[in-house]
Amino acid sequence: MAEPLQLTVDRQAYAVEVDPHRTLLRLLRDDLGITGPKEGCDDSECGACMVLVDDMPVNACSYLALQADGRTVTTVEGLGTAESLHPLQRAFLDAGGVQCGFCTPGMLISAAALLRSDPDPSEEAVRDALAGNLCRCTGYQPIFAAVHRAAAELRGEPAPTG
Numbered sequence: 001m002a003e004p005l006q007l008t009v010d011r012q013a014y015a016v017e018v019d020p021h022r023t024l025l026r027l028l029r030d031d032l033g034i035t036g037p038k039e040g041c042d043d044s045e046c047g048a049c050m051v052l053v054d055d056m057p058v059n060a061c062s063y064l065a066l067q068a069d070g071r072t073v074t075t076v077e078g079l080g081t082a083e084s085l086h087p088l089q090r091a092f093l094d095a096g097g098v099q100c101g102f103c104t105p106g107m108l109i110s111a112a113a114l115l116r117s118d119p120d121p122s123e124e125a126v127r128d129a130l131a132g133n134l135c136r137c138t139g140y141q142p143i144f145a146a147v148h149r150a151a152a153e154l155r156g157e158p159a160p161t162g
Helices: 024-031 087-095 104-117 123-129 141-154
Strands: 003-009 012-018 050-053 056-059 072-074
Touching (some): 024 050, 056 104, 104 141
Antiparallel strands (some): 003 012, 050 056, 050 072
């Protein structure tokens, strides 16, 4: 039996009906057509499905859609636009933090959550914040560099070199 659900995703309000067992990931991808969050492991291990729910990062593959009732969800599509990339999106491109791109949406979401709470994170803080996101291509160093580069830009400072 479907249940009513109201939520805001990337600044757009939705009123839908969902089965109680439906995950937020399936709702986003299949019902709302928001495909940035990826299905990787379907077990909260890889982070490819990461979204923000009321500014807190969650694995959408194991978060029930009904848990998002009345909440605000931000996906990678909600961080910036093609015309105006979020500083993190720009930094990932500039620092080579994107290769195949499968992990990138989750990495960006986790990094955005970190920078909201810590505008000048240490290397350890960046590593901790991204620990739930797996990447098989980059070796992580370009991703860590991108987060520091975006943090500097958001603080109005020059990007770190090296």
